[in-house]
Amino acid sequence: MNTGLQRLHAKRAALERRAACLRAIREFFHSRDFMEVETPVRLRAPAQERHIDAEPAGALFLRTSPELHMKRLLAAGYERLYQMGPCFRRNERGPLHHPEYTMLEWYRAAADYHDIRRDTIDLIRHVTRAVLGAEQFVWQGRTIRTNDEWSVISVRNAFMQWAGWDPVAAYEPDRFDLDLVEKIEPALREQESPVILTDYPQAAAALARLKPDDPDVAERWELYIAGLEIANAYSELTEPREQRERFNQCAEQRRAAGLTAYPVDTAFFAALEHGLPPCGGIALGVDRLVMLLADAPTLADVVAFTE
Amino acid sequence: MYTASDLRKGLKIEMDGAPCVITDFQFMKPGKGQALYRCKIKNLITGGTVDKTFRAVDKIDKPNLEERDLIYSYQDGEHYVFMDSSTYDQVLIDAEVLGEQRHFLAEDMEVQILFHNNRPIEVTLPFFVEKTIEETEPGARGDTATNVMKPARIENGYEIQVPLFINQGDRVRIDTRTGKYADRVSKGF
Numbered sequence: 445m446n447t448g449l450q451r452l453h454a455k456r457a458a459l460e461r462r463a464a465c466l467r468a469i470r471e472f473f474h475s476r477d478f479m480e481v482e483t484p485v486r487l488r489a490p491a492q493e494r495h496i497d498a499e500p501a502g503a504l505f506l507r508t509s510p511e512l513h514m515k516r517l518l519a520a521g522y523e524r525l526y527q528m529g530p531c532f533r534r535n536e537r538g539p540l541h542h543p544e545y546t547m548l549e550w551y552r553a554a555a556d557y558h559d560i561r562r563d564t565i566d567l568i569r570h571v572t573r574a575v576l577g578a579e580q581f582v583w584q585g586r587t588i589r590t591n592d593e594w595s596v597i598s599v600r601n602a603f604m605q606w607a608g609w610d611p612v613a614a615y616e617p618d619r620f621d622l623d624l625v626e627k628i629e630p631a632l633r634e635q636e637s638p639v640i641l642t643d644y645p646q647a648a649a650a651l652a653r654l655k656p657d658d659p660d661v662a663e664r665w666e667l668y669i670a671g672l673e674i675a676n677a678y679s680e681l682t683e684p685r686e687q688r689e690r691f692n693q694c695a696e697q698r699r700a701a702g703l704t705a706y707p708v709d710t711a712f713f714a715a716l717e718h719g720l721p722p723c724g725g726i727a728l729g730v731d732r733l734v735m736l737l738a739d740a741p742t743l744a745d746v747v748a749f750t751e
Numbered sequence: 752m753y754t755a756s757d758l759r760k761g762l763k764i765e766m767d768g769a770p771c772v773i774t775d776f777q778f779m780k781p782g783k784g785q786a787l788y789r790c791k792i793k794n795l796i797t798g799g800t801v802d803k804t805f806r807a808v809d810k811i812d813k814p815n816l817e818e819r820d821l822i823y824s825y826q827d828g829e830h831y832v833f834m835d836s837s838t839y840d841q842v843l844i845d846a847e848v849l850g851e852q853r854h855f856l857a858e859d860m861e862v863q864i865l866f867h868n869n870r871p872i873e874v875t876l877p878f879f880v881e882k883t884i885e886e887t888e889p890g891a892r893g894d895t896a897t898n899v900m901k902p903a904r905i906e907n908g909y910e911i912q913v914p915l916f917i918n919q920g921d922r923v924r925i926d927t928r929t930g931k932y933a934d935r936v937s938k939g940f
Contacts, residue, residue, distance in 0.1 A: 495785045535756065536786070538778025621784035622804060629781070650783045666782055676782060701808070 458746045461575065461738040465730070468574035469528060469548060472567050478524040478550060483513035485530065489709035492691040493650065494698060497534040498706065499543065505706065506532035509727055511651065512712040514551050515680065518723050519715035526550035528730060539742040540672065540732065542750055551725040556679040557652070557663045560724040561640060564667060564675060565594060568638060568733075575737050583670045583736045592637040599644050600661070606631045612660050615647040633671025641666045651687070652678035667728070669736055675728035682723070684716035753811040755788045763795070765814035766803075770795045770867040779804075795865075795872055817866045823856045831856065833864065844871050854909035855880045855927045876927040881936055882906055884921045887913065900932075 445453065473480065490498040490505045491512055498505035510527050517525055531547040552559055572581060572590045579591040600612045607623040632639050642665035646654055649662030663679035681687050695705035734746040744750045753764060760776045775791035788805040805811065821833035821842055830843040831853060844864065846853055848871055855876055856862075865873040887903035900912040905925075913923060913932045920939020923932055 493783060495780070495783060536778070536780060538780075541778055541780060617785075618806065621781055621787060621806075624781040624784060625779045625787055625789070626804065648783060673782060 452748060455745070455748060458734075458738045458740055459748055462734045462746050464575045465571055465734050465737055466528070468571040469567070469730070471574065472570045473526045473550065476524070476563075478526045479522065481514070481517060481522075481525050481527050482529065483507075483510045483517075483527060487512075487709075489707040489712070491651070491709075492694040492698070492706050494694050497703065499532045499534045508533050509547060510549055511725070511727070512709050514549060514725065515720055515723075516712060516715045518551055518553055519718055519720045523553040524551070539744075542731070542743050542747065545743070545747075546730040548728040548730050549725065551680075551723055553721040553723045555724040556722065557642075557665055557677050557724050560677045560726045561665065564677065564726065564728075565638075568667075568669075571733070572737065581737060581739070583739055584741055586633070586670050587636060588638065588670055588736070589636055590638065594638045594640055595635055596640045596642060598642055598661075602628050602631070602641060611648075612643075612645045615645045617647070620645070620648065629668070629671050629673070632668045635668075635671075638674075639668045641668060649681070649690070650676075650678070651681050651690075653681045653683070672732055672736065673729075674732050674736075675726050677726035678724065680720065680723045680725050682716065682720040684713055687716055688713065753813060755786070755805040755807050755809050755811070758788045758790060758805060758811070763814055763816055764792070765812035766792060766794075769797070770814040770816060770872060774800065795867070815868050817869075819864055819866065820861055821864050823858060823860045823862060825858065826856075833862070842871065844874060848872065849874050851930050852876050852927055854905070854907060855882070855925060855930075878927060879924045879933060880927055881922055881924055884913065884917060884919055884923060884939070887917060887919055889918065 470480070485507055486501050486504040487507050488504055490508050496508050498508050509531055510529070514525055514527060526549065528546065528548045530544055532544050534543060536543055550563065569590050572578065580587055580589045600610055603609055603611050603623065607627045611620050632641070643655065643661040644652070644664045646660050646662055649664060652662040652664035655661050655663050665677050666673055667675040691708070698705045731743045731746055735743060738746050740746050758773060758776055760773055762773045764771050764773065771792045771794050773790050774793045777789045779787045779789055786807045790803050790805065791800055792803055793800045819835065822836050824832045824834050826832070829846050831846065831849060833842045833844060834840070835842065842864070852874060857880065860877065863875040864871050882905040885904045885906055888901055899915050901915055902910050903913040903917060904910050911925060911930070911932055917923065917935060918939055922936040922939070924934050924936055925931065926933045
């Protein structure tokens, strides 16, 4: 066997663990009456996000997320949807990143980010039990107990406690990103239960709606397990005018930074104008979840090919 | 200038006027936030290490570095004299820059010297050099274990640790990167 084949052979345990995770995820959604869907991988108009770069594919782009198509299905009356498949982000490569990775997204109509949180807790507990036959696992020397009550920490409190400032009162984008990786994530690494970091500053809302009784924050949370960012959830923004403004603002920021601004997804906006029901949704990095359950230090350890 | 996307392990950069090398590198990207490049950076002159996180928009200075192959000639007090074999220029290097490696130099040895703004900052010897053992306790015959060591002096009086079976007059190879005994080349008389 050449070295490439030997490397593949040596990954067998990790790839079997990966297959078990995928099976457990599909079992979970099947048992809860979510319909699995597949939406286009090549898009004309990826979601406009300041810091997410789409890989060009001819005249189109590879998807960075299936989000906009999933929302069109919601607008057409589908109520519980999930999708698991490849997504692509240009120039993201590191121990926790690969330009091609597997994303799990699910959406629920008549729901918000609290409902999605309950789904997520149940999903992670189910997958851990199904794959490991346990309620806990050890990742890189840290024990994570999925059955313990999960910590819920607001972004404001996390930053006040570990970074000494309030990003909701006065948002500073550079300082926010730096402190998140240098102060908040290391502190979250010490938690033995999964952590929900919730209620992001309005300026970091992305596609989340603002909290009706506290519009300084967005109904968005991120799941951290052992300090690894695993998922990002929203009460989805359904208001077309506000969505258009946010995309336009991102497009301007991208152009100012010398980046490609993506075309407007007219079908998505037509769906929003028609009416997106109140809904919650989430994107979860499957490779990172497999890393946790395989006790693997890097994403490349749980992916067969990382060209 | 480098941009953050050029950063990688082993890249030499300039920070606060000093040449540095990136010894550890990690790509990070929090949530919907910007890409961040977390680096451990070693100062090539002082050897000190600092952590620094760069943003995608940051520009990083390129150091003015030049690597030259020079031939060692002789020692002149605190200086070591090297020669450029194409220009016949003489270059003086301080003992301090050579560090422990100065003990392994030999006449006509070709070495690589790294210059920062024309100042020599790092000398790389061939990985292995041969030296004769001038003095050591007599070897224990038949004891070929390499895990028990004893002191021995090489030609210039420098002391290294060698296995018990090594005798005076033996020729040994030394790893210049670690300064440690590697193996025996030939037995003495």
